[in-house]
Amino acid sequence: MAHIALYRTWRPQAFQDVVGQKHIIQTLQNSLREGRISHAYLFNGPRGTGKTTLAKIMAKAVNCLRGPAIEPCNQCAACERITEGSVMDVLEIDAASNRGVEEIRDIRDKVKYAPTEVRHKVYIIDEVHMLTTEAFNALLKTLEEPPEHVMFILATTEPHRLPATIISRCQRFDFRRVPLDEQVERLEEVCRHEEIEAEGEALRYIARLSDGGMRDALSLLDQVIAFSGKKVTYADTLSMTGGIASDQFEALAQAIGRQDVAAALQMIDEFMQEGKSADKCLENLIHFFRDLLLVKMVPGSQAVTERVLDVEQMKRVAAGFANSEMMRFIEVLNHYHIEMKYSAQPQTLFEIAMMKLCRSEAGAQPEEGHAGGAKTDDSVVRDLLGRIGRLEEQLAQLQKQPPSAGPSAPSPSAPFRQASPSSAAATRRSGEKLDGFLSGKDGTAIRAVLGKWSQVLSRVKDQKITVHAWLVDGEPAAIAGDRLLVVFKSAMHRETTERPANKQLIEQVLAEIMGEPYKLSTAMQKDWKAAADQVKEPDTPREELKLVHEEEQKPQEEAYISEAIQWFGEDLVKIKDE
Structure with a gap:
């Protein structure tokens, strides 16, 4: 005769044979004794804990020819045939392969007929969470008000996937892991x-x-x-x-405690030569250090006595490690255990994890950003967030400050502008520069440049889009000899355009488009307008141009725009005019 698997041979046939579910057995037996049998039960819990087994025992108990009784006799024709699975009125349905609405409608149509062989029709629906939404809807009304001769027993490992309307119509029993x-x-x-x-x-x-x-x-x-x-x-x-003996884990733990990398790697190599799985070894090592930690912190707990074979020996091993050290070990191992799922070289990750563990905690901390590993992106993000927070505080201070009365009362948080020597020098010389351009502001040369300025911008954009973003704020104003004056509304745009590399690019494009070389000069639009107005009204005293406090030189908004560029760089800052 063919061998029958032990779990089938030793499948319980009576309530008293079921292991680890006394709270459920007592409730079901009391309901059978008092005749308070429900029309629908929901059995949920981990796999292999007896859900389907108890469902079949319950089907026998309600249909036993000597009952209903708190225990099926397993000797009458009804009990024997239900055990064999040959009673048509007791149906075990696998919802994983019969999950559609048509199968449930078939059940709904047949429940109204009386049983032909036993006292109650019993429908055992295993893995009921696999049913579709439409199938649940078809089951709902029948489950709520079935005929008196029908009982439903639903079994699942994932009760959270069941609709609340289904759960509310059943008596729910939560199966526990067997001690x-x-x-x-x-x-x-x-x-x-x-x-x-x-x-x-x-x-x-x-x-x-x-x-x-x-x-x-x-x-x-x-x-x-x-x-x-x-x-x-x-x-x-x-x-x-494929397991590893506890004494081997003990030897590995002692090598880690001695920071003996060579011995730890040698043991890993031996495990791999024996055909062990790297991820399984690492998982078991996590459990080993977890047991060490529990033995040291809560030596009398049930979690320790159930898992640890030799508690005294584990206590001696645990004495060699600090609690914080073992917690770090578990964190490192857990990190690499997760990484193994996505790695083609799990053994290498196992070896790196051992190297991390063999480093002292104090020596590892300067580089650690994640449980014994190298500094990760998380620490970089924290640094950036800190910098942004400080920037926001400075901006808030700038917004709260009143306008400065002049250079005699500078704000301590806003120093004099010293962005570049060229920009300061340009400010000091702007009076001289603008005088030379006033005679060329209406000539044919500047009109020619204005006519082709859109081509200049387009070519600059093709060459380098960031330079175009700054230059588009400027407008050609005048030509003096081989110098072209471009005036800007924003000091920031002007200063960026004046940078040597940007200026050289613009001058090359001007030479290509205009057919003759021009040297780029820049000024602020308000200064150019003031100089032009001075020509129209010669009796008006000329405005003195001088180096002034930053808050006087440009609007308050531009102050923190420049601050933002200083922090993040011009490529990451975008300015939108409201």
Whole structure:
């Protein structure tokens, strides 16, 4: 006869055989004893914790020929046939493969017919969260008011994906992960009946790997038995499951404590030679340091006693590490464990993680920006945010300050303009420069430049768009010999245009478009207008041009625009005229 898997052979057939769900069993048995059976139940919880098993036991209990009873007899025809799955009135439906509205409509149409073989029709819908929205809508009315002879039992691992309208029409039972001690007890019982000699450490290790799922624990035991035969040892279990013995982790932890990189890398190489998985090794190492931390901080907790085989030995290992140090280890390992999911070289990441752990915390801190790693973008972002915050404070101070009365009362937060020697010198010389241009402001030469100025701007834009952005604020005003005067509304645009590289580019374009070389000169539009007005009214005293305080030289808005350019650079600052 073909071998039947242990989890199928040892599937509970009565409430008393179910492991780890006493709170649910007691509630269901009380409802059966008192005849308070609901029309709909929702069983949800982790995989392998007994949801479908309890649903079938419940179907037998309500249909048992000697009941309804708190335990099915498993001897009558109804119990035996339900166990075999041959009763047409007890249907187990896999919602993952029957998730459409048509399948649910078929159920809705058939529930009104009375059962033909047993007392109650029972519909067990497994993985019910896989149903479509339309299927849930079709199920809703039937689930709310089914005929008296119908019971629905819905099972799912993801109850949050169910509509609230469905959940509200069911009695909900939350299945728990099976405690480790109860799993070990059940595994020992199975081994006794199967005549298997098993070490206690091996069974506890299997229970730990199953993560609270009894079905997974039985499957692992079946796999180990196939490997080792009638005698299950801890070493064979480790070899079969790809695990690492706790003493090997202890040796690795001690190498990390000594900051012995060579020894740590040698152990990793041995793990890989034995066919271990790098990500699994790293995951288990995270659990090892977690256990060390718990043993040291909360030695008597259930989390420690369930996971740790030798608590006293773990205490001796934990004594060699500070709590903060072990927390750093876990953070580093967790970081690289996440990175492994996207890496083609997981072993390399495992080795780098070990190198990080072998560095002292004090020596690693200057470079660390993330749990033992190099400085990351997060720290750069924090630096930028700090700089922006300081800039905002300075701007707020500028906005609150009243206009300065003159050069005798400068603001401490706004120093005299010293952006560049050329701009200051240009300000001192502007009176002389403008006098020379006044005679050429209406000549044919300037009209020729004005006629082709759009071509000049277009060519500059093709050469370098940022220079165009500054030059577009200017306007040709006059020509004196080989010098072209361009006047600007904004001091910032003028100063940027005056930079040697930008000025050279503009002069090259002027030579190409106009056919003759021009040297670029600049001035502020208000100064040019004042000089032109002085020619029309010669008796008016000429305005004295001098180096003045920054707040007098330009509007308040331009002060913090220049500040922004100083912080972030001209390529990242855009000025929009309101």
